[in-house]
Each structure stands twice: as C-alpha cells, then as structure tokens.
Amino acid sequence: xxxLLTKTxxxxxxxxxxxxxxxxxxxxxxxxxxxxxxxxxxGQWDITQLTTQPALTMLxxxxxxxxxxxxxxxxxxxxxxxxxxxxxxxxxxxxxxxPFALLFLLAHLMHTPTILALALxxxxxxxxxxxxxxxxxxxxxxxxxxxxxxxxxxxTLNKYLALATLGLYINMTTTMFSxxxxxxxxxxxxxxxxxxxxxxxxxxxxxxxxxxG
Numbered sequence: 001x002x003x004l005l006t007k008t009x010x011x012x013x014x015x016x017x018x019x020x021x022x023x024x025x026x027x028x029x030x031x032x033x034x035x036x037x038x039x040x041x042x043g044q045w046d047i048t049q050l051t052t053q054p055a056l057t058m059l060x061x062x063x064x065x066x067x068x069x070x071x072x073x074x075x076x077x078x079x080x081x082x083x084x085x086x087x088x089x090x091x092x093x094x095x096x097x098x099p100f101a102l103l104f105l106l107a108h109l110m111h112t113p114t115i116l117a118l119a120l121x122x123x124x125x126x127x128x129x130x131x132x133x134x135x136x137x138x139x140x141x142x143x144x145x146x147x148x149x150x151x152x153x154x155x156t157l158n159k160y161l162a163l164a165t166l167g168l169y170i171n172m173t174t175t176m177f178s179x180x181x182x183x184x185x186x187x188x189x190x191x192x193x194x195x196x197x198x199x200x201x202x203x204x205x206x207x208x209x210x211x212x213g
Contacts, residue, residue, distance in 0.1 A: 005079075005087050016082025020091070023065060023075035030062035048105050056109060063106075066099035068141075069148050070122040077129070077141035085186075088137045089177040092144050093170045100166060103152065104159055112156045122149025134188045136180055140173065143212050172211050179205040 005017035037055040039045050050056045061072065068076035080088040103110075126146025133139040147169045154162035179185070179201055183194045194202055 004090075005083050007087075008084055012082040013084065016079045019075050019082075020079045023079070027062045027065040030058050030065070034059035034062065047102075048109075050106070050109055056111075059106070060110060060114070063099045063103050064118060067096055067103070067148050067152070068145055069118055069152060070125040070145060071118075073122065073125065073145045076145060077138045080141040080144075081135060081138045083137070085137065085177060085181050088140065089174065092140060092173050092177070096144075096148070096166070096170075100151075103155060104163065107155045107159055110156065115156050116153055119149040119153035122146060122152070124149075136185060136187060139188075140176065144169075144173070147212070172208055176205065176208045176212065179208065 002017050002021055005020060006013055034050070034055040035045060035047050037058070038047065038050050038052060041052050041055070042049070047059070050059060065072040065075075076091075080091055083091060123146050126142045126144070126149060129145065130139050130142035133142065147165075151162050151165050151169065154165055183190070183198060183201055183205075185191060185194055185205070191202060191205070
C-alpha cells in the first residue's frame with residue numbers, strides 16, 4: 001500500500017504514507033512481541049494458543065490499532081484524508097481483512113468486557129468525530145471507526161454475525177467510494193454542484209450514506 005499512497009507525489013500523500021507506515025509498524029511490532037512472549041513462556045509459536053495475559057493484552061492492542069478501533073484510531077482519519085480516493089478505499093476495506101481474520105480466530109481468548117468497552121468507545125468516537133466533518137474521506141474514516149466498534153462487539157457474541165456485518169460494511173463502503181471516484185467528489189459541498197449533473201449517482205450516494213448511518 002505504501003508505494004500506492006505516495007503515487008501522487010504530493011506533501012499530503014507523503015505525510016499520509018508516513019503516518020500509515022508508523023502506525024502499522026508499531027502494531028506489527030506489538031504483534032511480534034506478543035508472539036515472542038508466548039513462545040518464551042510456552043515453547044510454541046502458535047499465536048492462536050496464547051496463554052499469558054501480557055501477551056494476550058499486547059496482541060489485542062495490536063489488532064485494535066490495525067483495525068483503527070478507539071482509542072488507537074487517531075492515525076486512520078489523517079491517513080484516509082491524505083490518501084487518494086482509491087487508496088482510502090483499500091485502507092477502509094481490504095486493510096481490515098487480515099487483522100479481523102486474526103481477531104475471528106482469537107475471539108474465544110479475548111476478555112469480553114474489555115472488547116465491549118472498546119467497542120462502545122469506538123461507536124461514540126466514530127459518531128462524534130463525524131458530526132462536524134465536511135471532507136468525505138475523513139467522514140468515511142469516522143464511519144469506519146464506528147462500524148468497527150459494532151463489529152468487534154458482535155465478535156464476542158456471534159462470530160458469524162460479525163463476519164456478515166463486516167461484509168455489509170465493506171459492500172456499502174465500496175459503493176460510497178465508487179460514487180466518489182465517479183463524481184470526483186471530495187467534500188459535502190461538491191454534492192450541490194454534482195447533483196444537477198448526475199442525479200442517479202447522487203441518489204445512490206445519499207442512500208449509501210443513510211445506510212452507513
């Protein structure tokens with residue numbers, strides 16, 4: 001993703017790529033540290049068989065950072081705002097799949113009250129953060145934070161329901177970004193000028209935003 005983020009060679013794209021790199025580096029380091037701690041205490045590298053609490057806590061924090069779940073979400077709005085629209089779509093959808101797959105496998109090991117607390121915090125921050133946003137990419141970033149809060153809360157109750165919800169989220173987010181790419185719309189102000197030109201597309205955009213809400 002990093003070469004694609006810097007493809008436009010603008011200062012904002014470069015800043016976005018650096019922030020993405022730093023956030024993912026920290027999360028990956030924590031993931032490796034958790035695996036190493038578990039290997040030292042149990043003698044096995046199977047990350048799905050974590051038995052020590054420090055390793056499990058570190059793993060959970062790493063996954064939350066990779067997913068962009070509050071309170072480890074600060075990198076996501078800034079990265080998506082500075083990224084090209086296509087790359088913002090990848091960060092909001094494709095980039096979530098690997099950490100979610102690991103979370104899906106480790107759901108039985110997670111501390112349910114902690115996961116639910118993080119989920120509640122994410123939904124609140126995602127909702128509040130999106131209230132005063134006019135930039136669509138940043139608005140979609142806060143939407144992602146809020147939706148991931150709901151999704152991880154479902155992981156503790158029914159993993160397959162969470163998987164279905166993730167699929168719906170990816171579908172709606174892809175639809176929204178597709179209309180943004182088609183209309184070259186970057187802010188809510190652009191909607192007023194685009195509506196007379198492409199009414200069906202703007203209607204799709206409006207319905208998608210309502211669905212995401």
